[in-house]
Amino acid sequence: MAENDALATVLIERKLLPAPEVDHWIRKAEAEQCFLEEVLTRENALTRERLLEILENHFFCPSANLHEWSYDPSLLKLIPHKLAVRHLIFPVGTEGEHLKVAFADPDNGAARRAVSQMLLRPVTRMVALRHELLDVIRRAYPRLAEELAAADRRDAPAGKPPAAPASRPASPPLQSVLAVQDAVQLVDRMIDTADQQGATDIHIEPGEQDIGVRLRLDGLLCLAARLPKELGPPLVSRIKVLSQMDISERRLPQDGRLTVKRDSHLLDLRVSSLPSQFGEKIVLRLLRKKTDLLVLENLKMPPGVRKLHEEMIRSPTGLFLVVGPTGSGKTTTLYSTLQALDKEVLNIVTLEDPIEYSLPGIIQVQTNETAGLTFNVGLEAFLRQDPDVILVGEIRDMGTVETACRAALTGHKVFSTLHTNDAAEAITRLLDMGCLPYLISATLRGVLAQRLVRVICTHCKEAYSANETERAVLGYPAVTELQRGRGCQECQHTGYKGRTAIFEYLRIGDNLHRLILDRASAYSIRQVAQRNGMVPMAEFAKRAVLDGLTTVAEVQRVLLADEGKEQLCRGCQRVVSNEFSVCPFCQHVLKESCPECKSPIEPTWDACPRCGHGIEREWQKLYCRNCAAPLDRRWGACPYCGGDIE
Numbered sequence: 001m002a003e004n005d006a007l008a009t010v011l012i013e014r015k016l017l018p019a020p021e022v023d024h025w026i027r028k029a030e031a032e033q034c035f036l037e038e039v040l041t042r043e044n045a046l047t048r049e050r051l052l053e054i055l056e057n058h059f060f061c062p063s064a065n066l067h068e069w070s071y072d073p074s075l076l077k078l079i080p081h082k083l084a085v086r087h088l089i090f091p092v093g094t095e096g097e098h099l100k101v102a103f104a105d106p107d108n109g110a111a112r113r114a115v116s117q118m119l120l121r122p123v124t125r126m127v128a129l130r131h132e133l134l135d136v137i138r139r140a141y142p143r144l145a146e147e148l149a150a151a152d153r154r155d156a157p158a159g160k161p162p163a164a165p166a167s168r169p170a171s172p173p174l175q176s177v178l179a180v181q182d183a184v185q186l187v188d189r190m191i192d193t194a195d196q197q198g199a200t201d202i203h204i205e206p207g208e209q210d211i212g213v214r215l216r217l218d219g220l221l222c223l224a225a226r227l228p229k230e231l232g233p234p235l236v237s238r239i240k241v242l243s244q245m246d247i248s249e250r251r252l253p254q255d256g257r258l259t260v261k262r263d264s265h266l267l268d269l270r271v272s273s274l275p276s277q278f279g280e281k282i283v284l285r286l287l288r289k290k291t292d293l294l295v296l297e298n299l300k301m302p303p304g305v306r307k308l309h310e311e312m313i314r315s316p317t318g319l320f321l322v323v324g325p326t327g328s329g330k331t332t333t334l335y336s337t338l339q340a341l342d343k344e345v346l347n348i349v350t351l352e353d354p355i356e357y358s359l360p361g362i363i364q365v366q367t368n369e370t371a372g373l374t375f376n377v378g379l380e381a382f383l384r385q386d387p388d389v390i391l392v393g394e395i396r397d398m399g400t401v402e403t404a405c406r407a408a409l410t411g412h413k414v415f416s417t418l419h420t421n422d423a424a425e426a427i428t429r430l431l432d433m434g435c436l437p438y439l440i441s442a443t444l445r446g447v448l449a450q451r452l453v454r455v456i457c458t459h460c461k462e463a464y465s466a467n468e469t470e471r472a473v474l475g476y477p478a479v480t481e482l483q484r485g486r487g488c489q490e491c492q493h494t495g496y497k498g499r500t501a502i503f504e505y506l507r508i509g510d511n512l513h514r515l516i517l518d519r520a521s522a523y524s525i526r527q528v529a530q531r532n533g534m535v536p537m538a539e540f541a542k543r544a545v546l547d548g549l550t551t552v553a554e555v556q557r558v559l560l561a562d563e564g565k566e567q568l569c570r571g572c573q574r575v576v577s578n579e580f581s582v583c584p585f586c587q588h589v590l591k592e593s594c595p596e597c598k599s600p601i602e603p604t605w606d607a608c609p610r611c612g613h614g615i616e617r618e619w620q621k622l623y624c625r626n627c628a629a630p631l632d633r634r635w636g637a638c639p640y641c642g643g644d645i646e
Contacts, residue, residue: 006105007036010058017045038131048129055127064092064102064126066136073144075099078493079115081141087111088133090140095124096464096484097495097553102128183234186227187242191260191284193224195267198498200286200327204239206232206279217492218454218499219327236273236280243271251275257354270354287356296336302540305503309448313340318445319408321395323420328451329501330417331356334391337415338362347386351378352393367393375400383407392416398434405435408443422537423449423506424526431519441508441516449504449537453550453558454496460488461548470552474542483548496554502544504537 008026011017017025029039040046046054052063075091078099084090088104089111099122101115106125115123194202194215201216211227227235240247243256256271268287273280301309312320322330335357338348343361350359353367353375367373375392376399382390395401395416408414420426426447430440466474466482485495506529508516515525530536541555569576571588581591592601596613607614622631626643637644 010054014054016054021045035130037129041129051129052127055129059106059125059127061106061125061127064090064100064128066090066092066102066128066132069136071140071143073147074488074493076140076144081137081145083114084137084141085134087114088130088137089115090128090133090137092126094487097487097551098122098124099487099493100124100126102126102133104128104130104133183231183238186231186235187238191267191269191286192262194284194286195262195288202282202284202286204235204282204284206276206281208278211235211279218494218496219452220454222492232279236282239271239282239284240273243269245271245273250280255354268356270356296340299333299336300500301503302535304535305448305505308446308505308507309337312446312448313337315413315445317408317411317413319404319414319416319443320445321416321418321426321447323418323423323426323447323449324451325419325421330450331393333448333450333501334415334417335359338389338391341389346388348389348391349382349385349387350391350393351375351382352391376403379403379407383410383412387412389413390415394418395430395433401430401433401435402439405439405443409439414443420449422522422526423447423504423534424522424529426506427516427525428522431516437517437519441513444508444516446508447506449506450501451537451541451558452499452501453541453544453554454494455498455500455549456483456551457485457488457491457495457497459490459497460486460495462486473552473556474545476542476546479546482545482552484551495551500544500549502537502540504534504540506534507532 008022011022012019025036025039025043025045028043029036032039037051040051041048056063069092072093075093079089079091079101087108087110090102091099092102093100101123103111103125104127105111106127112123112125190202190213197215197217199215199217200219201221203212203214203216203221205212205214206229210229211232212223213225213227214221215224216222237247239245240254240256243258245254245256253275254273256273258269258271260267260269265288270285270287272283272285274283275281296309312318322333324330338350338359341348347363348361349363349365351365351367355364355366358364365373365378367375367378375394375396379390379392379400380403390404390407390412392400392404392414393416395404395418404414404416418426418429420429424447426449427440427444430444431437461483462485463481464484466479470482471477471479485491485497487493487495491497506525509532511528511532512525515528526536538555538559541550541559544550545552545555569583569586569588569590571583572586574583574585576583576585576590582588583590592615593599594601594608594611594613594615597608597611599608599610601608601615605615622633623629624631624638624641624643627638627641629638629640631638
């Protein structure tokens with residue numbers, strides 16, 4: 001057996017057993033049709049613990065003690081029985097977001113790919129003995145099948161035969177569509193399931209052998225179903241017909257949209273097709289027309305950010321930006337802001353690509369670049385329509401940003417979005433587009449940056465002891481306990497259910513105007529803003545972790561670590577390298593270290609916060625009047641010249 005040969009090679013190469021003895025045990029295992037591990041442990045050639053230690057060192061992963069395994073049907077449903085038998089894998093437990101899976105061969109690429117495609121969460125690989133894995137699989141899965149069959153018999157209506165036992169554990173969310181062969185029903189079932197799961201996108205991806213269907217749940221894609229290859233053409237044609245796209249055109253990308261009615265709400269779908277190697281890929285963006293989504297109170301802004309945002313809403317003129325990556329909720333924030341305005345006395349117009357939500361009392365215009373209606377052209381036309389408030393869907397070029405700034409300069413309130421990582425980068429992005437610094441300084445009033453992080457599932461939320469890495473990331477070494485999701489059916493075993501926004505508000509004041517005119521870097525703008533009271537997005541995220549709303553791993557996934565390669569001199573307000581300890585322009589001290597423990601300290605501190613050593617500044621030092629030697633205040637006379645100390 002190839003498995004026995006692999007273990008035998010390890011035993012011989014590491015000289016754990018003599019080669020003749022290993023050959024003897026291999027022949028015995030082949031004669032008994034069993035694994036080499038089983039023979040070695042049964043004949044006391046190697047103890048079970050020693051064998052697991054050898055496998056741990058060989059595969060560089062921990063071992064799984066299957067003797068202490070306890071039956072857990074929720075774990076068994078994650079990996080089908082056939083997959084477990086084929087690759088000799090078994091789910092043994094959870095650790096935070098990670099699912100611990102025991103492998104007979106953790107280096108088996110086919111087994112690892114199969115597990116990653118099946119599960120919707122990260123995996124911690126462990127190694128186990130083959131015969132123990134096979135034994136626990138044979139004991140656990142039949143018990144699960146019996147329980148599922150008994151549950152089906154209890155739930156079956158009277159007069160109908162009970163359903164046959166399931167041949168595999170619980171399926172992905174869209175697995176039921178495999179039984180649907182009609183394209184019309186297939187599309188309806190797909191949209192219904194995605195809406196019920198709370199998905200924001202449906203990805204239909206043709207492959208060489210089948211068609212993959214993935215849903216974007218809480219910002220991450222997860223495999224929902226694999227459809228037969230022959231269902232691809234009718235499925236794509238049905239979606240194209242519904243979204244008023246050309247079904248005969250398969251060589252060029254197309255865009256479309258459709259609206260479907262569900263029980264309690266309308267659902268807008270934006271459709272995009274893209275020719276690929278094995279057929280057309282279709283992406284459907286789900287936009288739910290729920291009025292409660294577009295209410296400013298539901299954005300859950302922190303009090304400080306909410307106060308600044310309301311000041312922005314009350315301001316009669318100026319340019320206001322909402323920034324962040326794609327899918328961070330910028331459009332929802334802008335629509336909620338427009339809903340908070342008095343639409344009866346204000347003329348509000350929007351220019352979007354595309355129009356995502358229809359807002360009553362607001363004139364909304366769809367751009368059409370083919371016909372020549374671009375953001376710049378539409379914005380210039382708006383200025384002749386006597387507007388009070390203008391919403392530009394996105395600033396993409398120099399013409400749009402200059403027109404938006406001039407509109408704000410002439411007494412209009414202009415809202416727009418920009419794709420940047422944080423609020424400070426919005427200013428440098430406008431400068432990079434070619435906008436004149438004086439226009440930005442005169443018109444920009446505020447920048448709101450935001451991201452979406454997943455929220456811990458309330459059904460499986462649990463406390464755990466924070467490790468040193470998590471405490472270091474948070475910057476709170478005294479924290480001992482944090483929250484995480486264990487994983488359950490409600491959250492698809494991810495530990496998260498739903499998302500919330502974290503914010504960063506940059507208020508453009510007089511102290512930032514000079515930096516904008518000087519074309520300062522985003523780092524210097526960020527530093528000045530934080531000294532003026534701006535709370536960075538990372539700090540809001542850390543507070544969310546401490547409040548038990550999300551996890552450190554989720555914050556690290558969403559936020560980019562930005563250490564910065566520059567620093568701002570406190571003396572002359574110029575940007576210098578992080579490597580400098582003294583400003584080369586004004587000789588201001590930038591960095592100091594504690595003379596006792598050598599830890600970095602701020603120039604304004606009077607004591608080291610790490611060792612408690614007092615920091616004596618130059619103006620506090622005492623020198624001899626006669627010989628100018630440094631003195632200690634405890635001395636009665638100068639030890640160098642004998643002069644008195646006053």
